[in-house]
Amino acid sequence: MKAVTWRRLFIFMVALAPFGWIFYRTISQQLGADPAKTIVLFTGEWAIYFLFASLAVTPLVRSAKWRWLMPHRRMLGLFALFYALCHVASYLVFILGLDFSRFFAELVKRPYITAGAPAVLILIALGATSTKAMMRRLGKRWQSLHRLVYVALGLAWVHVLWQVRSSYFEAVIYGILAALLLGYRLYWRQKMARKKAL
Amino acid sequence: MFIKPSNRIRESEITPESVYRERRRFMQLTLGAGALAAASGAGAKPGFVADAGAAVGPDWLKQKIADAEPYGEKVTDKLTPYEHVTSYNNFYEFGYDKSDPAKHSGTLQPHPWKVEIAGHAEKTGAFNLEDLLAKVTLRERVYRLRCVEAWSMVIPWVGFELGELLKQFKPTSRAKYVAFTTLLDSKQMPEQASRFSTIDWPYREGLRIDEAMNPLTLLAVGLYGKPLPNQNGAPLRLVVPWKYGFKSIKSIVKIEFTEKQPGTSWNVRAPNEYGFYANVNPEVDHPRWSQASERRLPSGLFSPNIIDTQMFNGYADEVAHLYKGMDLRKHY
Numbered sequence: 001m002k003a004v005t006w007r008r009l010f011i012f013m014v015a016l017a018p019f020g021w022i023f024y025r026t027i028s029q030q031l032g033a034d035p036a037k038t039i040v041l042f043t044g045e046w047a048i049y050f051l052f053a054s055l056a057v058t059p060l061v062r063s064a065k066w067r068w069l070m071p072h073r074r075m076l077g078l079f080a081l082f083y084a085l086c087h088v089a090s091y092l093v094f095i096l097g098l099d100f101s102r103f104f105a106e107l108v109k110r111p112y113i114t115a116g117a118p119a120v121l122i123l124i125a126l127g128a129t130s131t132k133a134m135m136r137r138l139g140k141r142w143q144s145l146h147r148l149v150y151v152a153l154g155l156a157w158v159h160v161l162w163q164v165r166s167s168y169f170e171a172v173i174y175g176i177l178a179a180l181l182l183g184y185r186l187y188w189r190q191k192m193a194r195k196k197a198l
Numbered sequence: 199m200f201i202k203p204s205n206r207i208r209e210s211e212i213t214p215e216s217v218y219r220e221r222r223r224f225m226q227l228t229l230g231a232g233a234l235a236a237a238s239g240a241g242a243k244p245g246f247v248a249d250a251g252a253a254v255g256p257d258w259l260k261q262k263i264a265d266a267e268p269y270g271e272k273v274t275d276k277l278t279p280y281e282h283v284t285s286y287n288n289f290y291e292f293g294y295d296k297s298d299p300a301k302h303s304g305t306l307q308p309h310p311w312k313v314e315i316a317g318h319a320e321k322t323g324a325f326n327l328e329d330l331l332a333k334v335t336l337r338e339r340v341y342r343l344r345c346v347e348a349w350s351m352v353i354p355w356v357g358f359e360l361g362e363l364l365k366q367f368k369p370t371s372r373a374k375y376v377a378f379t380t381l382l383d384s385k386q387m388p389e390q391a392s393r394f395s396t397i398d399w400p401y402r403e404g405l406r407i408d409e410a411m412n413p414l415t416l417l418a419v420g421l422y423g424k425p426l427p428n429q430n431g432a433p434l435r436l437v438v439p440w441k442y443g444f445k446s447i448k449s450i451v452k453i454e455f456t457e458k459q460p461g462t463s464w465n466v467r468a469p470n471e472y473g474f475y476a477n478v479n480p481e482v483d484h485p486r487w488s489q490a491s492e493r494r495l496p497s498g499l500f501s502p503n504i505i506d507t508q509m510f511n512g513y514a515d516e517v518a519h520l521y522k523g524m525d526l527r528k529h530y
Contacts, residue, residue: 096502110486172394
């Protein structure tokens, strides 16, 4: 097999490991008093980690010259979607017991859910258009559509921030990471503009 | 002849084996708690109680707890198992995840312990925990604990009525409130040194004097017949069962009689979200979520254990008179 295939397999297994871990802890009943909440928090956090991971690819390829990483960006993004869907599904099944009337009540009552929901919808749209065929079909519009990932990240950040109780730690770390990743893109754009001007 | 069952059981209610096993453990625990209270001998430890490690204390305290007056009333709620009571905690001095206090509270040294009694009373001063406990009767009390985050537990505490202790210091007529303070020591409580904390340490709580004197209000030193583990607020914590859990301040070092309503940590931090009274009230929602129902822990994965929240957490008969004529929407 080619190196890229091996790498793909390796990244896939590593990215699936958190899922395996929470699955193992679930079936072996190690999740404590409130297993539903543990699963929902865990999958939500990993969705955010993969969102960051997929957004870190471009800076790493451009500035650290990790060109080998580029072909794997799509999978990292799809894992963000995967964990986000696990997050939503475990919330609907384990917390709400599939009682959808309560879901709509919660959507209104808990603004952080109102912020999180469109973030997941964006990820679904990006996942659905992530294939090569869709890239070809959408052409230039593909790029603008996939810029929505920044909106999803912003919404996810608000989703976390609105749940802060005793510590800003997580929200601050996520905020700094998001600012760095966005800042890099602005820096790159200016650099390219200057190059063009020359 | 076919006899129709009076209550049809929905499919979702049929108990999976894992849950059934858990329930058997419950029943053993419920029986065990009674047996434990009756058991003589210091630190009697039944085999089914998972050893939390931190549930250790001096022999005199173990003996005193073992001799506590058993809970006389019938317990209708299922007790939350010991392992969950001691591993699912909000004790932000040790971290903000529910599992952090059990993991990180080993730094707390609850013995020996002094409590300062101050403010508007004839007698004040600093007292050893042992001397304070010599003045009161320890009792087992099974209380529901309703967290403001909409989950709840049922816990067999061992403690004494706060009023029984307070009266002995002869509060004066200017003592309108009682203020409580948690230990301030970032060596023992590492999160107090965190820059990201939203709380201005030390943690503070308070009650109106008539609330403090209500016989339901307990100062606990133990749970499940054992000294309090550090993560549950060793060695001395408040338990006010008709109020949201954050009122029940842990690891108390100071009790002060005050004339003015004292500042309380969550109320100071977010007054629109957490009131001074913080009485459990299903009709007054938290701005970020509903308080109409709660998840009684432990909650199963496919059977979220959701129950209706009761006014004053079901203790209305005992405490509703304290708030006669008050607008509980305003004084939430």
